[in-house]
Amino acid sequence: MELEVREFTDTSGNFVLNKTRPVLANALRRTLISDVPRMAIEDVEFHLGPIRGEDGKEYESITPLFDEMIAHRMGLIPIPTNLELFGFREECKACKGEGCPNCTIMYALNKKGPCTVYSGDMEPVGDPTLKVSDEKIPIVKLGDGQAVLIYATAILGTGKEHAKWQSAHGVGYKFNPSISVNNKKWDGEETCIEVCPTDVFKVVKGKIVVKDEEACVFCMLCEESCGEGCVTVEKDKSKILFQFETDGALSSKETLTRALKLLEDNFSEVSSMAAKLK
Numbered sequence: 001m002e003l004e005v006r007e008f009t010d011t012s013g014n015f016v017l018n019k020t021r022p023v024l025a026n027a028l029r030r031t032l033i034s035d036v037p038r039m040a041i042e043d044v045e046f047h048l049g050p051i052r053g054e055d056g057k058e059y060e061s062i063t064p065l066f067d068e069m070i071a072h073r074m075g076l077i078p079i080p081t082n083l084e085l086f087g088f089r090e091e092c093k094a095c096k097g098e099g100c101p102n103c104t105i106m107y108a109l110n111k112k113g114p115c116t117v118y119s120g121d122m123e124p125v126g127d128p129t130l131k132v133s134d135e136k137i138p139i140v141k142l143g144d145g146q147a148v149l150i151y152a153t154a155i156l157g158t159g160k161e162h163a164k165w166q167s168a169h170g171v172g173y174k175f176n177p178s179i180s181v182n183n184k185k186w187d188g189e190e191t192c193i194e195v196c197p198t199d200v201f202k203v204v205k206g207k208i209v210v211k212d213e214e215a216c217v218f219c220m221l222c223e224e225s226c227g228e229g230c231v232t233v234e235k236d237k238s239k240i241l242f243q244f245e246t247d248g249a250l251s252s253k254e255t256l257t258r259a260l261k262l263l264e265d266n267f268s269e270v271s272s273m274a275a276k277l278k
């Protein structure tokens with residue numbers, strides 16, 4: 001199997017798998033969705049009772065949203081994830097699952113109304129580099145005299161447990177389209193050009209030619225137009241066009257690299273266990 005990189009940005013990956021098989025692409029798709037870990041907020045602690053501001057004014061710790069809704073919204077905020085620094089809390093040797101800087105990030109959120117509370121208002125306790133990069137995600141709007149004082153804890157998890165820990169989104173692939181045109185069988189109408197939803201064909205010097213083969217979505221409408229046998233669409237299952245997105249918690253390159261490493265590790269584990277069979 002060969003990997004041909006098309007485009008990798010911080011939040012999207014677009015590549016081609018050559019000399020491959022659909023089962024391998026599907027294994028990669030499933031690993032990207034459910035096995036690549038990332039940080040997300042798991043515990044949210046709300047201060048109850050009055051909150052005194054620096055100006056001496058007293059605020060009520062109430063908001064227009066239920067606490068559960070605020071906790072849910074905070075859970076979905078992309079938390080910067082460094083897989084080299086952090087490990088799973090339940091596997092943490094340093095704290096044995098109690099929570100420590102090797103497995104947990106703590107955020108404090110202290111805002112007084114009237115204002116909108118954004119993800120950027122979450123201050124990491126300790127390391128300032130762990131500040132949320134997407135700062136404009138609204139969490140809740142506070143009215144006059146309202147305030148929140150929240151301590152939130154982020155830990156590592158996988159999409160298998162909850163979608164908030166899902167690193168890759170919109171993961172999809174398609175087989176490479178292989179389109180051939182037999183102009184001898186063309187009935188002279190331009191119907192295949194008109195019916196194609198992705199503009200694959202054009203007419204050049206009185207002939208139908210394929211303009212953008214990869215844009216094909218296999219709707220097969222062109223095969224039924226322009227005369228029988230004129231257009232033939234086939235799927236090349238040994239070449240697979242792959243794409244996915246991330247929300248920025250992990251970069252697309254890190255997500256793919258980790259998914260491939262996980263596949264390799266899991267299979268080598270099975271392989272070594274199989275070798276012990278008598």
Ligand SMILES: [Zn+2]
Nearest residue numbers: 092095100103
């Ligand atoms: Zn720990």
